[in-house]
Amino acid sequence: MRTLDSFRTALNGVTVHKMRSILTVLGIVIGITSIMTIMSVGQSAERLIVGELERFGPTNIFVLPGRQPTGPADSAGTLLNxxxxxxxxxxxxxxxxxxxxxxxxxxxxxxxxxxxxxxxxxxxxxxxxxxxxxxxxxxxxxxxxxxxxxxxxxxxxxxxxxxxxxxxxxxxxxxxxxxxxxxxxxxxxxxxxxxxxxxxxxxxxxxxxxxxxxxxxxxxxxxxxxxxxxxxxxxxxxxxxxxxxxxxxxxxxxxxxxxxDFFVQTQEDVANRLKTVTGILTVLLSSVAAISLVVGGVGIMNIMLVSVTERTREIGLRKSLGATNKNILFQFIFEALILTGAGGALGVVSGIALSAALAYIARVFAELNFPFVFSVDGLVIGLAVSFSIGLAFGIFPARKASKKSPVEALRYE
Amino acid sequence: MEPLIRTEKLEKVYKNDGVETTALHGVTFGIRRGEFVAIMGPSGSGKSTLMQILGCLDRPTSGEYFFEDKELHTYTDDELARIRNEKIGFVFQAFNLLPRISVIENVELPLVYRGVPPKERRERARRMIYLVGLGDREDYRASRLSGGQKQRAAIARALITTPEIIFADEPTGNLDSMSGGMVLELFQNLNEKGNTIVIVTHESYVAKAGKRVLHIVDGEIDKDEEVEERRVISREGFSK
Structure with a gap:
């Protein structure tokens, strides 16, 4: 069986139940949107910080009153010292x-x-x-x-x-x-x-x-x-x-x-500290969003398992017509990949839209010079993660489908 | 003439919740190229089990099965899939068409698994659909066809790979007498053109469409006889 035919067969399997497919990938869409938005906003914030600091000149050294702050309350204290x-x-x-x-x-x-x-x-x-x-x-x-x-x-x-x-x-x-x-x-x-x-x-x-x-x-x-x-x-x-x-x-x-009773900060110190903070926040929030991706993946596996059971007779028929175990395995893996790939692509698009909207809101309403950054990392990670989830959570149902005996599958009511 | 298929002491035992049921008891027989054989027997006699083993959909528990002198009982799953694709055509009682795709897509399905390019398989499918008299229905969704039309589409699908043998399991079971007659007539025509056909049925009037009847009772061949008064089916004349 040609790979393209395998893909077409899988695409057909996904598009036959459009509403179910859309609902199935919703978890992935939300997860990828979150990751994409968090990474994009994180990079925007970093660029904003670096931009603001660069404007202030790299040779500037700040001398501030009081002890080196260890938290926001200490920072506020420097204004009164x-x-x-x-x-x-x-x-x-x-x-x-x-x-x-x-x-x-x-x-x-x-x-x-x-x-x-x-x-x-x-x-x-x-x-x-x-x-x-x-x-x-x-x-x-x-x-x-x-x-x-x-x-x-x-x-x-x-x-x-x-x-x-x-x-x-x-x-x-x-x-x-x-x-x-x-x-x-x-x-x-x-x-x-x-x-x-x-x-x-x-x-x-x-x-x-x-x-x-x-x-x-x-x-x-x-x-x-x-x-x-x-x-x-x-x-x-x-x-x-x-x-x-x-x-x-x-x-x-x-x-x-x-x-x-004073402390000295260079521009580099400030930039590094702020970058570290935004970096930690981005990783932390992305990890939370990643949990929703795993939940989305489990959702896909569940629906795929239901689909395999529902289509037992179809699997039996395909085998009776000459489909090998590998053909069936690839058909269902492709279906999972199409679902997660489409979910990932949708998530990337909505993540871009959401982060652009947030940057716009920050500029217009909060009057911050907040740039929109298209996160290439987010795009690559988003798509790679969604395809990996498709593969990871699609293999089990696909293997289950491929292992079915043709005669038992044909007998399934 | 050398038989196309040959079995030696085929046995099939099903295990269900620890209970063993023997469906076939050492069945030995052969079918030559160009034959039209009806495997007949009451419900539970083992005829469908026999057809499933002959059609490489299932494996015997013991015994030997030769197809063109190849020892199929030793073949792997993928090798059996290739035999099903290249040598065997199936027609099922429940038609087993994929309801949401078109007739032509259903018919060309075996060629998809053979890796035939789309253009070629579309042309071959179109010829088969025309042959079974569904030329004006090729783009219909399979679910929109009548029972008789579905079975004819299924026959077109079975024929598209030009198989060595066609297995039909109760092909008229879900059809009215008119449609059933048309399907049997199609099988007779195909057989006259040299196709080897095996029909599984529990109806004697269907069995008489063939040239030879294997009577199966309790998993054994009870009788193997030539049909003396072969019923020549025509769509007008078919009746029980």
Whole structure:
């Protein structure tokens, strides 16, 4: 018997009971859809993270207050810790302390209410120096950025994000206007471009001011939540990290590194940690989805066994006409493979559709720069797994069919 | 003339829940090429068992079975499948057509297992369907045919491989007398063209369509006789 004829016979066997076949493969479809979606979303998340970090520059080294966080609660704690002070910022800028640092950029952050005339807006405030412009690759759509003079003179000037502008000023020009930030008047000198988003900060909803004018009256703090040290090259990052630690330990009178009240992270550290987290999550969720595939496979085996019993006379007839055990075995294995293959293909298509829809929802509703990633791994694994399941769970019923004695099969009522 | 098939002390014992039932007791006989033999006997006499062994659908418990002098009792399952495909045609009482495929697809089925290319098997199937008078029904689903038409389609399927012998197990059992007559007439015509035919029946009027009758009683050949007054069947004249 020709292989093509074997395949055709199997295809016929599957299409004869269309509804049953569709219901049979549902488990596989759901399983493959889940795996495909999880892998695609996992890869999208990874790409989002890496993209955001890349935008922030690979030579940036973060200095954060407090102890190295071991969980989300610790991370939140770094925003309230006051261990990074003006002295630290100044000392890190000294070439004698950190010779391979190009510049140090301080960040004082807070959530503030911004008002103009009768309108108010809840924005994220970033207090920094003029170097933030390059550090985040920010663009001004209108006006200009503040300069070192504004920083040293504690000038109350502000750049506002596009969404802040839209909400407070509508179509009118905000440049030169005075806005109130926690009852302190600031002059709008620039508007950030609408594309402003990076390293998980949505600059559309942000206002940027000199840190000197942000710390005191506005945020009521005398410390920084972040210091970003830019190394002169990727190769010198380890030296810079060592110099930062030495300088800060001296400033804070720390002898034992275990007692550090700050920690240092490179972009690579952050990326690796986040990639590990998304990787673990992807594997974990895919494993859960894989269980549904096994359940789907058992479903296929059950239906195949019922089908073999129902078609006992057909098997007897085919044998009486010259079908060998191998012909019957292949017929039923092909049927299982067609079912799982079709289920796998459907699952891949719906997985692509679902992950594209999720990426769209994340972009439109959560305003995340979440890319849709077509997961080639998901496609290969999805199809390979579904065919393997077809083979694994199809062999038993197929063997049962092939072993039937022709005379007993013909006698079956 | 050398017999086409020959048996030596064929015995078949069924075991069911530890109980042994002997269906055939040392049956020895032969059938020559071109014969039209009716194996006749009451229900439970072992005639169907004999046909199943002769048709390579089952194996004897003991004894020998020669087909064209080949010792079929020593053959493997796959070798027997090849014999069934190449040398034997079956016609069953219940027709055994696959109901959801067309008549022509049913008829060409044995050629599928022989690996004949689709175009060639379609042409051969078409010729056979025409031969049995179903030329206008080839694309019908088998389930849409009448009983007589189904049996004629089954005969076309049995003939498509140009087998050495055709075994028909109660071929008129599910048919009215008119359709039964047409089927028997077809067998007689085929036999006149040289085909070897073996019919299993419990009806004497069907047996008389053949040239020789083997009477089986309790698993043994009771009588082996030539039919003296052979009933020449015609579709108008057939009656019990």
């Amino acid at each position: 006051d261990s990074l002070k003006e002295d630290d910022y100044e000392d890190l800028q000294r070439k004698s302390n950190v010779p391979n640092a190009v510049r140090v950029i301080p960040y004082a952050l807070g959530a503030v209410s911004v008002s103009y005339e009768s309108g108010t807006y809840s924005a994220t405030l970033i207090g920094s120096t003029e170097h933030i412009e390059k550090n985040f690759d920010l663009k001004t759509a209108r006006g200009k950025f503040f300069d070192s003079f504004d920083v040293s003179e504690k000038n109350r000037v502000v750049l506002i994000g596009d969404k802040v502008r839209e909400d407070l000023f509508g179509d009118s020009d905000p440049i030169g206007e005075k806005i109130k930030i926690k009852n302190n008047r600031f002059t709008v000198i620039g508007v950030l471009g609408p594309e402003g988003q990076g390293s998980f900060i949505d600059f559309n909803k942000t206002i940027v001011v000199p840190y000197t004018s942000a710390q005191g009256d506005v945020l009521g703090i005398r410390y920084f939540q972040r210091l970003v040290v830019e190394a002169d090259s990727i190769g010198n990052i380890p030296n810079v990290v060592g110099d930062i630690k030495a300088t800060l330990r001296e400033n804070h009178n720390i002898d034992d590194p275990e007692k550090d």
